[in-house]
Amino acid sequence: MTNSKRAIFLDKDGTLVEDVPYNVNPELIELTWHAGQALQILQELGFALIVVTNQAGVARGLFTEAALGPVNQRLSDLLAQYGVRLDGFYYCPHHPEGVVGRYAVPCTCRKPMPGMLLRAASELDVDLSRSWMIGDILHDVEAGRRAGCQTVLIDNGNETEWKLSPQRTPHHSAPDLYTAATMIAAIEREGVAGGEAATQ
Ligand SMILES: [Mg+2]
Ligand SMILES: [Zn+2]
Numbered sequence: 001m002t003n004s005k006r007a008i009f010l011d012k013d014g015t016l017v018e019d020v021p022y023n024v025n026p027e028l029i030e031l032t033w034h035a036g037q038a039l040q041i042l043q044e045l046g047f048a049l050i051v052v053t054n055q056a057g058v059a060r061g062l063f064t065e066a067a068l069g070p071v072n073q074r075l076s077d078l079l080a081q082y083g084v085r086l087d088g089f090y091y092c093p094h095h096p097e098g099v100v101g102r103y104a105v106p107c108t109c110r111k112p113m114p115g116m117l118l119r120a121a122s123e124l125d126v127d128l129s130r131s132w133m134i135g136d137i138l139h140d141v142e143a144g145r146r147a148g149c150q151t152v153l154i155d156n157g158n159e160t161e162w163k164l165s166p167q168r169t170p171h172h173s174a175p176d177l178y179t180a181a182t183m184i185a186a187i188e189r190e191g192v193a194g195g196e197a198a199t200q
Contacts (some may be wrong), residue, residue: 004125004130005047009131
């Protein structure tokens with residue numbers, strides 16, 4: 001376990017890319033403001049970068065799982081311009097009220113459940129307790145907390161219900177992904193400094 005990676009789990013829509021509901025057209029995918037630079041900072045800190053995204057459009061019959069391949073590819077191409085490489089891309093195709101039989105089921109991967117994070121942690125050897133979840137709604141925060149991660153809510157107006165509970169209370173908030181990244185970098189520096197002080 002000592003060599004386990006630390007990861008940043010990233011919500012996609014509204015966090016990493018501009019939110020276009022149920023979009024799978026690669027041409028309409030755009031990074032949010034300074035998202036490339038944000039992931040550059042996090043990658044340089046040594047974090048694995050893992051997308052965890054609810055894609056209920058599959059269960060709703062709006063697109064197929066195969067359509068998510070080009071989405072992942074476009075995202076990778078956009079980030080490559082910043083020297084950033086994603087370490088994982090996980091999606092939940094389910095929704096209990098879907099119309100496509102095998103996807104129209106309750107599951108443990110749809111956020112706010114932590115299944116995608118747990119699976120990624122197992123497959124990619126991630127230490128969840130030293131990892132972060134960043135997303136723009138409280139379902140992201142809850143998934144992160146359930147997985148045992150630190151959480152940052154991108155408070156950009158996309159959360160509209162504000163059903164708060166201890167599990168849904170973000171550890172930190174930031175107006176955008178870039179600010180979240182610089183905040184995590186600052187916290188990391190403090191942590192390192194604190195660790196050095198503690199050993200003296
Ligand atoms: Mg989102
Ligand atoms: Zn699922």
